[in-house]
Amino acid sequence: MNPPLSLFVTGTDTEIGKTLVSCALLRGFARLGLSAAAMKPIAAGAHFCAEDGLWHNEDADQLDAAAGALLPPQLRTPYLLKAPAAPHIVAAQEGTALKLDTIVDCHREAMRRADVVVVEGVGGFQVPLDDERDTADLAAALALPVVLVVGVRLGCINHALLTADAIAARGLRLIGWVANVVDPTMRFIDENIETIRARFERAHHAPLIGTVPHLSPPAPEQASTHLDIEGLVRALKSDA
Ligand SMILES: Nc1ncnc2c1ncn2[C@@H]1O[C@H](COP(=O)(O)OP(=O)(O)OP(=O)(O)O)[C@@H](O)[C@H]1O
Numbered sequence: 001m002n003p004p005l006s007l008f009v010t011g012t013d014t015e016i017g018k019t020l021v022s023c024a025l026l027r028g029f030a031r032l033g034l035s036a037a038a039m040k041p042i043a044a045g046a047h048f049c050a051e052d053g054l055w056h057n058e059d060a061d062q063l064d065a066a067a068g069a070l071l072p073p074q075l076r077t078p079y080l081l082k083a084p085a086a087p088h089i090v091a092a093q094e095g096t097a098l099k100l101d102t103i104v105d106c107h108r109e110a111m112r113r114a115d116v117v118v119v120e121g122v123g124g125f126q127v128p129l130d131d132e133r134d135t136a137d138l139a140a141a142l143a144l145p146v147v148l149v150v151g152v153r154l155g156c157i158n159h160a161l162l163t164a165d166a167i168a169a170r171g172l173r174l175i176g177w178v179a180n181v182v183d184p185t186m187r188f189i190d191e192n193i194e195t196i197r198a199r200f201e202r203a204h205h206a207p208l209i210g211t212v213p214h215l216s217p218p219a220p221e222q223a224s225t226h227l228d229i230e231g232l233v234r235a236l237k238s239d240a
């Protein structure tokens with residue numbers, strides 16, 4: 001039996017396509033016959049649904065819809081915060097301590113239930129969780145290879161390079177990256193992507209998993225056709 005695989009999806013910012021790409025990865029893994037589960041361990045922004053009597057988060061719902069192996073909500077999202085804002089601020093206001101150990105335990109259980117577990121971070125790579133820790137500490141506690149989603153828009157080169165350096169500084173492996181075209185009106189899109197590709201290849205040996213064009217509608221199944229999922233699986237297996 002193959003050991004389960006897992007990866008941590010981070011981004012150059014909030015709202016740049018981490019959820020879309022995570023869902024695309026889930027669909028791509030499913031196409032390869034892998035049972036794929038998703039975690040959004042810390043979610044900020046929840047609404048109450050009278051139909052099922054549960055609090056929902058949009059990212060978590062999208063991940064559930066794309067996942068082949070569904071996790072129970074408490075395992076998929078151990079920390080569901082109400083307000084759509086910086087998690088350390090919302091957690092403090094709600095009196096919630098965001099514990100890395102709890103998330104690591106949930107992740108360990110998720111790994112027992114699927115062939116591959118996709119973990120979506122929250123916001124960018126160094127979003128605080130409290131006065132001391134941030135989401136980079138979460139990725140390190142989970143000891144996962146990182147996929148960086150670059151939201152392709154003006155300014156993304158700098159954000160991409162800073163994030164890759166931060167990932168390396170935490171001793172984590174940037175296993176690949178996705179160029180996600182959030183601003184289709186940007187000038188020189190291909191040249192921007194090539195600039196990042198060449199630098200990531202040289203400095204981090206991190207390949208471009210694929211370029212997701214601006215999609216209408218932004219459907220995970222379609223996005224997944226732009227990603228080299230087989231290559232990613234090979235890299236994850238050799239990293240495991
Ligand atoms: N390639 C794309 N084409 C069209 N729309 C996109 C694309 N990528 C992302 N979007 C849209 O941009 C918005 C933000 O994307 P998404 O929710 O995936 O970002 P995120 O990085 O996960 O944000 P958060 O930090 O809140 O988790 C969504 O409405 C999504 O549908």
Ligand SMILES: C[C@H](N)[C@H](N)CCCCCC(=O)O
Pocket residue numbers: 014015043044045083084085086087122123124127
């Ligand atoms: C609510 C939002 N969609 C994200 N889930 C949280 C983004 C926090 C960003 C914090 C920051 O870097 O300033």
Ligand SMILES: [Mg+2]
Pocket residue numbers: 018019020059120
């Ligand atoms: Mg998201």
